Amino acid sequence: MRSDPFDPSAIVGPHRELLDQLLDKWGQLILTVLCHEPRRFNELKRTLDGITQKSLAQALRRLERNGLVERCVLQQRPIAVEYRITPLGRTLEEPFLALCAWTADHLDEVEDRRAAYDEAEDDGYEGAFVA
């Protein structure tokens, strides 16, 4: 398994494209929030401080199109729209949490590495030498 040439076609095709859509900056965050509870458009916008309504709308459309999020129009005046995680979207919660757990576990180490790299760079280090 480890010595296989490794065929990247399993990742480069539609799988790759899908991952790109799932893991983009906002999609992942929205999904995580909606896993906790349904949210309305402007609630989401406030929660994800920093997102523009344009980006939010785009991300929601994409998530909705992929079947991960459901758009529910509440019968109210003025109009209210609620976004909910779908069962399909829910299946992504665990992999995402695993990723978040990874960053929580390793962020310190990564920051140490960055500091070491940046310092070494100033000294002209350009990679280990090996036979």
Add this chain to the structure above:
Amino acid sequence: MRSDPFDPSAIVGPHRELLDQLLDKWGQLILTVLCHEPRRFNELKRTLDGITQKSLAQALRRLERNGLVERCVLQQRPIAVEYRITPLGRTLEEPFLALCAWTADHLDEVEDRRAAYDEAEDDGYEGAFVA
């Protein structure tokens, strides 16, 4: 847990930034390849068909800076450089494989949803109505 207001600060700060760097289009792919075996610069370029050397160099610098990949200069003429996964980088293999497994398991369903969404869109559907 599920009814918490959900504090996004745990994801929006440095954690978020790190995830962005890890999950970008090429970084993830390079990491996956290097988990299988060390690779030289041009070997990687050929394996990841479609990447430019500029993007590859950038992605490798970033991975190296974050301590996920190691740059080893082999003592040869002409010069040869080998990139290897680090122990830290190796810890990302499992979460990444989980993600790949998810796409493999759910790609069909997602594509069904897309088809349904696109068709409904043509008919002017704009979300479910609920009380």
Add this chain to the structure above:
DNA sequence: CAGCATCCAACTGGATACTG
């Protein structure tokens, strides 16, 4: 409230050329 349309600045990523 929930969005869409438009304009524009910033950044990304590709092509090309050159170096040790």
Add this chain to the structure above:
DNA sequence: CAGTATCCAGTTGGATGCTG
């Protein structure tokens, strides 16, 4: 081979204004 440097087109994303 393993890159760096430069230029440029295309895309992204923010700001703003408007609609039902």
